[in-house]
Amino acid sequence: MHSAKTLSDCLHLLDFRAGIEAEAASMAARHHGPEQLDELSGALNRFQAGGNNPSARLNCDFEFHLAIARASQNPYIIDAVSSLRPSMISMPLRRLETHDAASSGDRLLFVNQEQRSIFDAIIANDPMAAAAAMRSHLVNSKMRLAFEAGCRKA
Template sequence: MTRNLTADLAADLRNRIVDGVIQPGEKLPSENTLISDFGVSRTVVRAALTRLQAEGLVETERGRGSFALTPPADRPSEGVGIRPVATMEDRLHLLAFRMGVETEAAALAARNRTDRQLRALGTALDTFTESSGHPARAMKADFEFHRAVAAASGNPYYSDCLAALGQTMIAMPRTRLMTGAEHYARDHFDQVVLEHRSIRDAIADGDDAAAAAAMRTHLANSRRRFKASARPSA
């Protein structure tokens, strides 16, 4: 009976995370709330959260609660199969793919962007800069910045590619959620802001080589940061 209750609760929370009702970085309902809402014991709640942790959907921090992580991308687009992004290896492959695609998109954006697209890129950068301390907002704003670069390329296939990958292409570093890592996470966030600004500035200057280099550096650093955040602590 307990096993069924655990599975039911885990399924409900899993669906909320995958469907985006609970966004990456957002805090899950407290144990007491889940106990009250589902009429289950604390043991059931903790077992369900443990199951979601094992699936990579939840990170629990003692004294702070449980937070949603980036769910795997398993939805197909029309006529195109999108590979799941469920493991660290998948994420690294995705970052390598993005490096090839988005580096060229940034170069094209430097050559082809319109004034309106440049303003949209600046707005996306400002929104991301203001999202510090709000992981769910930061993830969405990060994605919108990259979409703005793709749109500025003038080639709709770049925009279509990023739209197919969806917001899941942005990794949610666990360091953003960890107690005692606030300064570490803030340093990372500030660095990403600088990298985004370098990309925007090169596009604004019409310097395609600098824009490509800035995007490649940003994604290479993203890969390094992801590997560091995914490394188990001693």
């Protein structure tokens, strides 16, 4: 698996994830069971409880995305998302070193709201809304990453 080392790599990875994970969210909305909803809810709650600890939040973020893959009940999607863990939980050094609590807090609030939208669509058994919410979340992540790196265009 190619690792995401540069900004360009990270942006390509987010494009790839948007395709795979939008379908995973759609399938999760159709195929989830109570256990998967519990796993999704737990990951979402842990993300919210992570405070401004970027490392903890990244791990919780990955858990949330993996829980969606599991809820899709498609072993290929589960394997694809699992294999991306090292790249998905890597973060630009600037994010780890930020001392701007307001900026970091705003970013985390947006991410949490986006994740909540995905979760809500999945529990509503709405595959189209789940896919759209996931795609929106990953496109927004791409734009945030590019902005934080000083790029005008993602």
